[in-house]
Amino acid sequence: MNPKKRSPLLFFTRIMAAIFLIIFVALVICNIFTKDRVFSEKENRVLASKPNLSLDHLASGQFMKESESYVNDQFAFRDFWIMIKSTADTILGKKEANGIYLGKNGRLFEQFEEPDAERVASLKQSILAFSKRHEKLKQYLLIAPTAVNIYQNELPAFAPAADQNAYMDAFLSAFSSSETMKVIDVREAFRLEKETNLYYRTDHHWTTTGAYVAFQQAASVMELDPSAVSYEHYPVSADFQGTLSAKSGFLENEKEALELYFPNQETAYTVNYVEEQKKEADVYHGESLKTRDQYAVFFGGNHSLIEIQTASKSKASLLVLKDSYANCFIPFLIPYYREIVIVDPRYNYDNIDTLIDEYDIQEVLFLYNANTFFSDKYLQTSLEPAPQEEEANAEATEQKES
């Protein structure tokens, strides 16, 4: 090497120092001038805000912890950094993040986790007991498979996943001989319709089409006439990005369509959000389509208690115990019931027995997806028998009716 030439090492270290300092200062300045954000649309979560400084928080280390998440969450160009990280992860061949698999054909899957056997057993017992207590009611149980079940073959190679089918089979078999509780098993129909979009690719929910296929299965079990109403469906959004991509960082640029099904024969109805004390004439919340959580277009998300009064000729009233899968399913039921009472036990702590009396319910539908159903902690509590006194009253009214 030519000795007169400047030493590459010296050149390198000086340039390193200079560039490091420049980027450093630039980033620090950007951070000073970056405004705090309350909510990250991209990650679909509330970001940490400025921590409170107090002596207590200092001594306990609370202040330090909060500062660290604050600085991370409010770091300049956060979304850009996340994009870089996700890209690097993809290049490294990562197929899982935060419990979410990146499947083949660009589909995200929420893992089905091995449920706690004891909890499942006691949930089964309490549903059986509930069912027996309310022999006079027509009861239906719809546990929806999730994408991980129907599109198992699209999971990343060798991805370990607990067998959702086995758990569903075991659970549903307890009701196969039940006179009162009828099982709506949509899995066979879903497998047949696999080629259509039954689930969103970036979200853990089923699509409205998935819900409609499920409804057709349900109709035959619930003795409703599915041909009574015909539907037209078209997308109301083309840029839906679901929570799975938000949670995992995978498929961040994937946007998909969100479809609604509109009946050709309208049934008039009103929706009453009891806790919010709001009445509306439509189950759809168009403004949700402008937010990240577009699935909230159905009922504006989950609510503790919703009543739908319809102009249907039917005299029956239906109680739905559900999770968010029901939100896009329930609109299909509107033509068939005088009243639909929707309870989400995750937000509603009322006793179901009491509700059944209050609303004079004739039919009950349990509608959950398998993932929430097998990990749910709230349904069981709400199914406990009503407190003694009310039970006595309930018996009295039942006798009167008969």
Add this chain to the structure above:
Amino acid sequence: MVFSSILFLFIFLPAVLAVYFLVPKSWKNVVLLIFSLVFYAWGEPVYIILMLFSAAFNYVMGIDIDRKRLDPKAARNSLLLTVLVNLFLLGFFKYSGFLIDTVNQIFHSSIPYKELALPIGISFYTFQTLSYILDVYWGKVKVQKNLISFSLYITMFPQLIAGPIVRYADIEPQLKERRVTLAGFGLGTEFFIKGLAKKVLLANNLGMVYTTVQGMEIGSFSVLTAWVGIIAYTLQIYFDFSGYSDMAIGLGRMFGFQFMKNFDYPYISRGITEFWRRWHISLGSWFREYVYIPLGGNRVSVPRHIFNIMLVWMLTGLWHGASWNFVVWGLYYGVLLLFEKYVLAKCFDRLPGWAVRIYTLLLIVIGWVFFSNTVLSDAVGYLGNMFGVTTGGLADSTGLYLLKTNLLLIVIGMISCAPWLYNQFKRLLRRAPWAAVAVNIVLWLLCVAYLVYETYNPFLYFRF
């Protein structure tokens, strides 16, 4: 506070750099000291008192021992007192629970004790103060009369919480006089970025693999899963620990300090003896200097030598954590080293290099099983699982999945363990310095991206 965090990188570091370079020379040590105390207090708001006490106490005792130079007996008494107090503090905070627990188990007693949170870095700074005190006593270094300089030696944030263990003798001149040049600063950033990348890009990602495996029930996963897990851990601990050391060396360099190399490609060693000359060098040389040689080293009878080795390695094991698995891990290395010295050394020459390397790596990997499972029976169970004592069979989908989705990472990790990759980088640097700069900047930005959106960023040395 840890180096691998956004808060450190973009709040603490800019602040300390700015103030450090703005103040006049005579203030620089004070600035570093104050920032080091803030750095420590951030993670240990209460135990900072302990560290301050340790600094003040050893400062005073150093002067005391030095004064009694002409009276060997008095000097020895002072030394004994100092060493005992230091060891007592370390013992009290680190080992009391372990000791009482062991006594309780042996005598079926139930002496109550309160599990104390271990003050971060106590093992590192206690060893640093001991090296100072002993060297003063032996007359190897001059006593430090400047409280600021001495406290800075104990608390200096780059090496405070995860080493390297800097010997006072090595750093004494630098406490008084050191030069910061742009090139030196640049070299520091290069070291720092290299260390950060090792920690954030390699160690953290590899760590997730082993965490997954550890979440499963021992004895139930496949042989393949067990091996993928422990290999990932083997890589993780190297990149994590040597990454921290590189960051420390780099940060020191930015402020004009030169710390010794702490890791020297340990996984390419031929033999366990060589491994320990390449792994956590500052700890090995500390034990050598202050325990092994004072005990007589190898210039003693064979039985005494065996005793010396086993004692030193039991202590080395115990230094890494107050629990039996670390003792076993240390003794394991003691036995291996003796075996190598007295039996295998002759065979090594006759064996091909690759065979010796594989033998060495295998033993190291087995060692990590004991290191990473703090419950001894878990370690034995995991080891069994690796060699077929499992209901999970030879390979299952979990193992294949872990292997497939982390293969690239593991391969990159393995390549990065050997000097080859870094030599390529140095060649690039000579030919196209700009490209080398670009490599570093890209690594750095990647690290920032991973830190901003971090899901897993453990600090492994809370037991040390």
